Amino acid sequence: MSAPVPPPLRIPYPPPIVVKVGGSAGIDRAAVASDLASLVQEGERVVLVHGASAETDVLAASLGHPARTIVSPSGQQSRRTDRRTLEIFAMAALGVETFSYVELLKRAGTQPLGLFGLLVGRRKDVRAVQDGRTVLLRDDYTGRVEEIPVSLVWKILDDGWIPVLPPLALSPHGEGLNVDGDRAAAAIAAALGAKTLVILTNVPGLLRSVEDPASLVASATLEEAEALAQGRMKKKAMAAREALEAEVSRVVIASGRVGRPVSRALAGEGTVIGKAVAAR
Amino acid sequence: MSAPVPPPLRIPYPPPIVVKVGGSAGIDRAAVASDLASLVQEGERVVLVHGASAETDVLAASLGHPARTIVSPSGQQSRRTDRRTLEIFAMAALGVETFSYVELLKRAGTQPLGLFGLLVGRRKDVRAVQDGRTVLLRDDYTGRVEEIPVSLVWKILDDGWIPVLPPLALSPHGEGLNVDGDRAAAAIAAALGAKTLVILTNVPGLLRSVEDPASLVASATLEEAEALAQGRMKKKAMAAREALEAEVSRVVIASGRVGRPVSRALAGEGTVIGKAVAAR
Numbered sequence: 231m232s233a234p235v236p237p238p239l240r241i242p243y244p245p246p247i248v249v250k251v252g253g254s255a256g257i258d259r260a261a262v263a264s265d266l267a268s269l270v271q272e273g274e275r276v277v278l279v280h281g282a283s284a285e286t287d288v289l290a291a292s293l294g295h296p297a298r299t300i301v302s303p304s305g306q307q308s309r310r311t312d313r314r315t316l317e318i319f320a321m322a323a324l325g326v327e328t329f330s331y332v333e334l335l336k337r338a339g340t341q342p343l344g345l346f347g348l349l350v351g352r353r354k355d356v357r358a359v360q361d362g363r364t365v366l367l368r369d370d371y372t373g374r375v376e377e378i379p380v381s382l383v384w385k386i387l388d389d390g391w392i393p394v395l396p397p398l399a400l401s402p403h404g405e406g407l408n409v410d411g412d413r414a415a416a417a418i419a420a421a422l423g424a425k426t427l428v429i430l431t432n433v434p435g436l437l438r439s440v441e442d443p444a445s446l447v448a449s450a451t452l453e454e455a456e457a458l459a460q461g462r463m464k465k466k467a468m469a470a471r472e473a474l475e476a477e478v479s480r481v482v483i484a485s486g487r488v489g490r491p492v493s494r495a496l497a498g499e500g501t502v503i504g505k506a507v508a509a510r
Numbered sequence: 511m512s513a514p515v516p517p518p519l520r521i522p523y524p525p526p527i528v529v530k531v532g533g534s535a536g537i538d539r540a541a542v543a544s545d546l547a548s549l550v551q552e553g554e555r556v557v558l559v560h561g562a563s564a565e566t567d568v569l570a571a572s573l574g575h576p577a578r579t580i581v582s583p584s585g586q587q588s589r590r591t592d593r594r595t596l597e598i599f600a601m602a603a604l605g606v607e608t609f610s611y612v613e614l615l616k617r618a619g620t621q622p623l624g625l626f627g628l629l630v631g632r633r634k635d636v637r638a639v640q641d642g643r644t645v646l647l648r649d650d651y652t653g654r655v656e657e658i659p660v661s662l663v664w665k666i667l668d669d670g671w672i673p674v675l676p677p678l679a680l681s682p683h684g685e686g687l688n689v690d691g692d693r694a695a696a697a698i699a700a701a702l703g704a705k706t707l708v709i710l711t712n713v714p715g716l717l718r719s720v721e722d723p724a725s726l727v728a729s730a731t732l733e734e735a736e737a738l739a740q741g742r743m744k745k746k747a748m749a750a751r752e753a754l755e756a757e758v759s760r761v762v763i764a765s766g767r768v769g770r771p772v773s774r775a776l777a778g779e780g781t782v783i784g785k786a787v788a789a790r
Contacts, residue, residue: 289601292573317606321569324624325605326597329678329686332627337684344604344626347612347674385665394627398609404617406609 245423246275246387249492250415250469251430253281253327253397257486260334262430265492266392267338275387276492277422278342279395279415280331282323283309289326290318300358300367306464308372310358311408316371319408323396331394343391349414350377351399351407373407375399375414378421412469420476427473428495429466430486435501436463449502470503480504525703526555526667529772530695530749531710533561533607533677537766540614542710545772546672547618555667556772557702558622559675559695560611562603563589569606570598580638580647586744588652590638591688596651599688603676611674623671629694630657631679631687653687655679655694658701692749700756707753708775709746710766715781716743729782750783760784 247269251262266276286309287297295318298310311319328344335342356370376399386393395418397411412429419427436458438445447458452467452474459467463483470481484500485491494500527549531542546556566589567577575598578590591599608624615622636650656679666673675698677691692709699707716738718725727738732747732754739747743763750761764780765771774780 317609320609321601321605323605324609324626325601325603328626329597329600329604332680333684333686335684336627336680336682342627344624346604346608346624347616347622347671379669382666382669382671385669386662389659389662389665391627391662400612400616402616404613404615406613 244273244275245425246277247426247428247492247496248277248279248415248419248422248424249428249430250279250411251281251486251491252432253283253285253323253411254432255284256432257430258488258491259330261489262486262491263331263334264338265490266335267340268490269492270340270392277383277387277393277395277418277424278331278335279397279411279418280323280327281397281411282319282327285322285326286315286319289322290315293318300356303357303359303364307461309408310367311371312369313371316406316408320396320398320406323398328394328396335392335394341391342394343386344394344396345386346396346398347400348379348382348393348395349375349399349409351375351401351409353401353405353407371405371407373399373401373409375409375417378418380421383418383422410465410469412466413472416469416473416478416481419473419478423477424473425479426496427469427478427481428492429469429481429483430491430495431462431466431483432485432487434485435483436503447501448498449504452503452505455501455503474503474505524553524555525705526557527706527708527772527776528557528559528695528699528702528704529708529710530559530691531561531766531771532712533563533565533603533691534712535564536712537710538768538771539610541769542766542771543611543614544618545770546615547620548770549772550620550672557663557667557673557675557698557704558611558615559677559691559698560603560607561677561691562599562607565602565606566595566599569602570595573598580636583637583639583644587741589688590647591651592649593651596686596688600678600686603678608674608676615672615674621671622674623666624674624676625666626676626678627680628659628662628673628675629655629679629689631655631681631689633681633685633687651685651687653679653681653689655689655697658698660701663698663702690745690749692746693752696749696753696758696761699753699758703757704753705759706776707749707758707761708772709749709761709763710771710775711742711746711763712765712767714765715763716783727781728778729784732783732785735781735783754783754785
């Protein structure tokens with residue numbers, strides 16, 4: 231099939247804010263949704279990308295296929311996504327998280343639209359360290375986003391909808407793929423020319439000392455952020471690099487467990503990461 | 511939020527074929543997907559609406575909240591959809607069925623797009639007969655489709671996508687609703703000015719004698735179809751009426767358990783229902 235996509239007729243305006251909200255326990259989905267609704271009422275356009283990790287873990291345990299973690303040769307931990315895990319991940323991502331955000335955004339008076347199939351990606355060669363040896367996992371459905379149909383996203387935004395995207399892509403061969411939500415959001419922010427990417431998580435931002443919330447880094451250059459990032463923050467730093475190397479001016483990593491989390495992040499609460507000299 | 515929707519710039523052409531495929535066991539999803547891909551390659555535009563009943567039953571049993579059936583005062587059976595059942599239904603519909611059709615349609619070389627939030631509906635007053643008395647079920651999340659954002663659907667079709675829709679709507683208050691997929695497909699066919707609505711199910715069509723596949727009715731007027739319909743076929747006859755009372759010229763009820771099921775239905779295999787004189 232080769233549907234001709236017409237060239238854009240204008241430079242779309244205003245560019246949207248792209249918000250990634252994590253899927254860990256403790257995220258206040260209702261607060262995220264009502265805050266996004268306020269921003270939309272003020273004239274902002276938003277794209278929401280969400281995670282699904284905690285819901286996947288709960289569902290996987292209920293269905294007798296408990297979550298497993300793999301460790302890459304570089305020490306990065308990630309979810310082992312065999313075919314059954316992918317299916318459970320899809321149920322949690324689309325069936326629980328997308329469903330819930332669409333309900334909450336509608337309740338808050340907006341026009342949400344959950345979408346699957348929009349993001350096309352590529353399967354990763356997933357390597358894991360097992361018993362001290364590095365093995366290639368041939369049946370792993372983890373991937374990265376490679377194509378975003380910008381033309382359609384603009385039409386959806388122009389018609390007044392809030393796109394709600396699960397951390398799922400589709401390979402050209404029709405395989406669903408578990409993608410990193412932070413990096414998917416960065417790719418979307420880059421493709422749409424967003425000025426700001428907000429990444430909401432279950433900690434207040436980048437911490438100098440992981441155990442101490444008071445060690446929050448208020449602002450950082452990309453290089454500082456990369457040097458400080460540990461554990462799950464490493465992927466957020468990678469996402470920040472991918473966004474900032476495009477036209478995105480700033481990335482804010484902030485708490486998703488507070489009231490008005492997006493507005494607070496936009497006001498600079500959390501860790502503001504800029505290309506060179508940080509804003510604060 | 512009041513995003514202005516611009517008026518359509520042209521009469522969209524060609525009108526799509528709307529295909530509803532049931533969610534019962536035995537439906538050959540891969541055959542439906544590859545047949546739809548062939549039709550798209552021949553220049554047709556299609557909208558797919560799917561069911562989720564068998565997947566919901568399996569998941570509900572696995573999660574310890576088994577499916578229950580209610581009987582309406584008029585004798586119609588339907589799924590009892592309390593809040594937990596709605597959540598399970600969403601996992602099965604979006605997370606299993608939409609996910610699977612999007613994968614299969616991509617594999618077949620098309621551009622599928624799973625959508626949730628597009629259909630806005632209203633909660634039904636669900637009445638059930640329990641112990642001989644009729645009771646109103648206040649916590650039932652069953653509804654009917656009332657609004658279809660035609661403008662956006664045309665844009666999605668114009669960009670070359672196949673919309674894939676689960677049998678879920680959203681109330682204005684942000685409640686997910688379990689809607690009848692046949693009637694949702696009829697409403698979509700009516701709204702888009704489709705010429706044909708194809709309803710694929712696990713039987714060959716409308717049967718004079720439910721136990722005898724050889725008693726297939728090849729063609730029927732709406733009134734004949736309504737008189738013959740029993741059990742689950744009653745809702746398909748209602749869907750046929752809703753489609754035919756709009757601009758839809760014919761409704762074909764046919765088997766989803768055969769190769770090339772959509773092409774066969776379009777060629778007249780199954781039961782062809784027309785407004786007055788039937789086509790065969």
